Amino acid sequence: MYLDVSDLHVTYPGRTEAAVQGVSLGLRAGDIGVLIGPSGCGKTTLLRSVAGLERSSAGTIHLAKQLVSGQGVHTPPEARRIGMVFQDYALFPHMTVANNVGFGLAHLKGSAKTARVHEVLELVGLAGSQDRYPHELSGGQQQRVALARALAPQPQLLLLDEPFSNLDVDLRERLAHEVRLILKAANITALLVTHDQLEAFAIGDRIGVMNHGHLHQWDDAYTLYHRPSTRFVADFIGHGVFAPATLTQSGGQTVLSTPLGVLQDIEECPLPSAYAQGECDVLLRADDIVHDDHAPVQAQIMRKSFRGSEFLYTLQLKSGQTVMAHVPSHHDHKLGEWIGIRPEVDHVVTFPRST
């Protein structure tokens, strides 16, 4: 692994609970990793310890095969050759774009410096903007200048802390796609922190979900969504509910009884013996539930939110169990109406029954 974090712990002075607790993750060269999780879960602390801005209390960090943290080593931030982009990208307002981007290039002189500045401005799609001032640029353009400034000295690793959170929601996802293309074109390894999962999905090759200092899962977006390894991840990513279910063996085959009927095609599930009496909770995502007028199971619409191409319906079964469903938005049913639903679950995910 190009960036290798192993069993990292970070404890702030005067705090009993570590902000980062036993986190391990790896990034291959050129990969983009993203850390998501609720506020206070330790994302920024982890990022800052990779940068060398916080000292770890245990564990190691290797960057490009060099030990930079742990086992008595603490390489100072400036010696790690890491570029950083922050939320408040703090361009120097009185400096031109070229001078902002060239700020970290003191080792280059004259035409070599100018050439590098032009090269990175072109990379971020701002060729020709070198003589402009930050206030003459849009928020998205300013953020790209900040990215160019961080990339200019050819860092070994780029760290980005909530880089889009000052921007409009609409702009954010678009910029996340653009930044992904820029980072890939620059062939740089990057680790980014966000609290926005759409942003994480748009940009990351690997996504890590953190809670209370623990990294619950470190996977690609597809696996994270379809095979969440903990209840927390299942709950944090996407829309869905947990419903009580029972795994049983029937005619040599394992089946899962759920409030929406029996699910049979479940080879990814554990055996019934994994849970006492096979009793577990099944994850039912909004896109696992299909509206079907002919389905035997009826559910009442308790809430609905319009999302353009679809509605997100919150539904209640006769038993009181709540489920959610994404339904194409031309099926505009009224609140209180009963509609037919059936499960269409490609990936059946179960967890121990919560009490």
Ligand code: ADP
């Ligand atoms: P996140 O980036 O996920 O919001 P942080 O890494 O900022 O989380 O914070 C993790 C935990 O560490 C929180 O409980 C926070 O209060 C605590 N913390 C963060 N910075 C400091 C600090 N400088 N001193 C003491 N505690 C801190």
